[in-house]
Amino acid sequence: MKEIKSVLFILLLLxxxxxxxxxxxxxxNILFAISDDQSFAHTSFAGCKxxxxxxxxxxASEGVYFSNxxxxxxxxxxxxxxxxxxxxxxxxxxxGQHASSWMKKHIPFVDLLEANGYATGRTGxxxxxxxxxxxxxxxxxxxxxxxxxEHSHIxxxxxxxxxxxxANGISDINYFExxxxxxxxxxxxxxxxxxxxxxxxxxGYEEDSWKRNNKNQDxxxxxxxxxxxxxxxxxxxxxxAVEIEWFDLHLQRMLQYLDEIGELENTxxxxxxxxxxxxxxxxxxxxxxxIHVPMAIRFPKNFPGGRVVDDPVSFxxxxxxxxxxxxxxxxGMLSMSGESMINILESKKQGIVDPSKKYVFSGRERHSSSxxxxxxxxxxxxxxxxxxxxxxxxxxxxxxxxPQRIKPGTEDELLPMYGIDEDGQHHSDWAFTDIDACPTKxxxxxxxxxxxxxxxxxxAVAKRAEVEFFxxxxxxxxxxxxxxxxxxxSIEQEMKDALMSELKKSGxxxxxxxxxxVFDSYIRYSPMREFPAPEK
Numbered sequence: 001m002k003e004i005k006s007v008l009f010i011l012l013l014l015x016x017x018x019x020x021x022x023x024x025x026x027x028x029n030i031l032f033a034i035s036d037d038q039s040f041a042h043t044s045f046a047g048c049k050x051x052x053x054x055x056x057x058x059x060a061s062e063g064v065y066f067s068n069x070x071x072x073x074x075x076x077x078x079x080x081x082x083x084x085x086x087x088x089x090x091x092x093x094x095x096g097q098h099a100s101s102w103m104k105k106h107i108p109f110v111d112l113l114e115a116n117g118y119a120t121g122r123t124g125x126x127x128x129x130x131x132x133x134x135x136x137x138x139x140x141x142x143x144x145x146x147x148x149x150e151h152s153h154i155x156x157x158x159x160x161x162x163x164x165x166x167a168n169g170i171s172d173i174n175y176f177e178x179x180x181x182x183x184x185x186x187x188x189x190x191x192x193x194x195x196x197x198x199x200x201x202x203x204g205y206e207e208d209s210w211k212r213n214n215k216n217q218d219x220x221x222x223x224x225x226x227x228x229x230x231x232x233x234x235x236x237x238x239x240x241a242v243e244i245e246w247f248d249l250h251l252q253r254m255l256q257y258l259d260e261i262g263e264l265e266n267t268x269x270x271x272x273x274x275x276x277x278x279x280x281x282x283x284x285x286x287x288x289x290x291i292h293v294p295m296a297i298r299f300p301k302n303f304p305g306g307r308v309v310d311d312p313v314s315f316x317x318x319x320x321x322x323x324x325x326x327x328x329x330x331x332g333m334l335s336m337s338g339e340s341m342i343n344i345l346e347s348k349k350q351g352i353v354d355p356s357k358k359y360v361f362s363g364r365e366r367h368s369s370s371x372x373x374x375x376x377x378x379x380x381x382x383x384x385x386x387x388x389x390x391x392x393x394x395x396x397x398x399x400x401x402x403p404q405r406i407k408p409g410t411e412d413e414l415l416p417m418y419g420i421d422e423d424g425q426h427h428s429d430w431a432f433t434d435i436d437a438c439p440t441k442x443x444x445x446x447x448x449x450x451x452x453x454x455x456x457x458x459x460a461v462a463k464r465a466e467v468e469f470f471x472x473x474x475x476x477x478x479x480x481x482x483x484x485x486x487x488x489x490s491i492e493q494e495m496k497d498a499l500m501s502e503l504k505k506s507g508x509x510x511x512x513x514x515x516x517x518v519f520d521s522y523i524r525y526s527p528m529r530e531f532p533a534p535e536k
Contacts, residue, residue: 025117027191027326028299029267031254034083034195035247036076036125036202037283038273040069040292042244050219051241055252056296059269062305063298064345070360070383071275072315074283074290075367076202079274079315080127084108084146086319086336090363090380090508090519095130097519098366099526101141102130107333108146109319110193116328119187120148122195123178124171131525147195151178151186167209167242171199176253183261193322196254201243203278203436210238213245224289225477226281226459227440228452236439240277268299268325270318278436280444280460284367285399286379286390287478288470291362303345310351310385314360317341337506352385359384359498363508365519369529370401370433375520377434378510382499388478389495390468393510397534400461401434406530414532418445432461433529469495 042048045057045065072082077098078089085106089096095106108127114120126147133141154177156163165172175196182194217234227233251271258264272295276282282289295313297303316338323330324340344353359382366376378393392399407413416422419430426445428437435441441460448457459479469483469492482488503511509518 025189025191026266027117028301029191029258029263030113030193030322030326031258031267031269032193032195033198033247033251033254033269033271034080034125035198035244035273036200037275037278038201038244038247038294039276039282039289040067040294041289042241042277043294045296046294049221050215050238051244053244053248055248055255056271056294058252058255059271059298060296062300063269063296063307064303064305065308066295066297066313067308067310068312068360068383068385069272069293069295070312070314070362070381071273071291071293073362073364074275074285075364076125076274077127077129078363078365080147081106081130082315082338083274083318084110084127085334086316086330086338087334088316088337088361088363088502088506088508090365090503090510091334091337091506093518094522096365097522098368099129099524100131100522101138101525102127102132102146103140104142105334106142106146109323109328109330109333110146110148110195112323112328112330112332113193113326114148116326117190118326119182119190119192120194121151121182121186121192122148122197123150123152123175123182124173125197125199126150126195129526147197148193151182154178154181166213166246167239168206169204169209170243170246173199175250176257179250179254180257183257183263191326196251198247198250200247201240201278203438205236205239205243205438207239207439208235209242210235213238213242215241224279224282225479226289226456227279228444228456230443232443233440236279240279265300268297268303271296272315279438279440280400280435280456283436284364284434286362286364286381286388286392286468288388288472288476289478291381291383297345299345304348307348307350309344309349309353311344311353311357312360312383312385313341313344313357314338314362316361321345337502359495359502361499361502366522366524367434368401369524369527370531371397372402372531372533373520374524374528378519380499380503380508380510382495382502383472384495386471386473387491387495388468388470388472389492389499390470391496391499392464392466392468395464395466397463398432398461399434399464400432402531402534403431403461404532405430405433406532408530412532418448420446429529435460467492467496 073079094100126145133143273293276290320340362381426442447453467483
């Protein structure tokens, strides 16, 4: 009898062990979806009539929609750096600068999730563009992308029946199928963190792709007031909309698949964009259309949904929030400047949930190779619910890049001013190269001397005051600089003081040194252009 009891006890232990080993880890999954160059206004949830984003709309309506999400930078690399480190980009040295190197010491939260038992992966654009280690000689550089191991091998092939892409220029990566592959072949029984990094709506677009995508120029109720209003600009914006919808389509398929396999309700879905729309005076600018991006988060289990939150939130807040949600420690990461948004997400309130979170911050250094010796256009921004304060640290520089370039293959021969050739055609790569090549840019530059277009040209490329201050509620396009206006002096001073306090606290070299020009010294690993030295 004793022997039978011993055998039964051993079997019970074995059964308990096997059951425990096979028990599913029920910590929440995280699907992080980020589009490439999309301003806050361009979702159908936000009321945009020329774009249809059902996946974003579902997450925003069933979850928490953040009406004042501010990107870490108006450019992709520094902004994405801020997301994964929880730090302002100016704290991350070259690992916060466009097309420079990613150093090992800037550990992303993705690594910590993996160490804490999460399956991690990505598809599409990760934390880029950065130069990661090319060989053992790059011993201080990180060897893999800071967003995780890539799964982008399932692609569309042009001319085949399965190629459903709606425009030329859209990436060949089948984002959904790669996500599905990750879940079926990599995830196992672990909870997952997956980074869906669409390459859309980054330029370039197929011009007039909107014509075969059921778009109508009349659907654009209002062109942003920093553009002229004509068919060229409207068509360019509709081509942009086509690519936003492609990003949303694959997200919709991901959400549907998660629902089919019973994982949706245990998945925190975060949707945002890395910076604003790739148009003049938006992307690569500190104005609202450059740094204000869409964001919605859904997790019905813990985050009361159906809410619009007006608290300003920052990309630097995402890392501490995700670590908190997953009960993952931050040991190994450098100190974070962001703050967890858990209290906002778990609240049932709308509007302003946490009045103590009054300000968020953004910044810019280099974007493209656009000035003498690869100089950038340094900016620091502070944003409240109602106001935006911009410090243009080097106002003597051209904000959109130099207006004239040295001809490739020569030492000092200059290409035509503004990049306009003898036939009156603008060549985008010749001038103002911080603005992506596009029909909107070319139209404004080619018609710069026409009285009705000249104001838009100046808004896009002219030199700017050192301080710009805007009432966002009444001036969303940032056209009326209120800096120095006595009516707003107390608010302006308060925001200036808060910005300088944060820059000092976070050790911004532009303020505390020791080398205030260090950002211009970091090597750029993407293609370079040569420009003449600025006049003294």
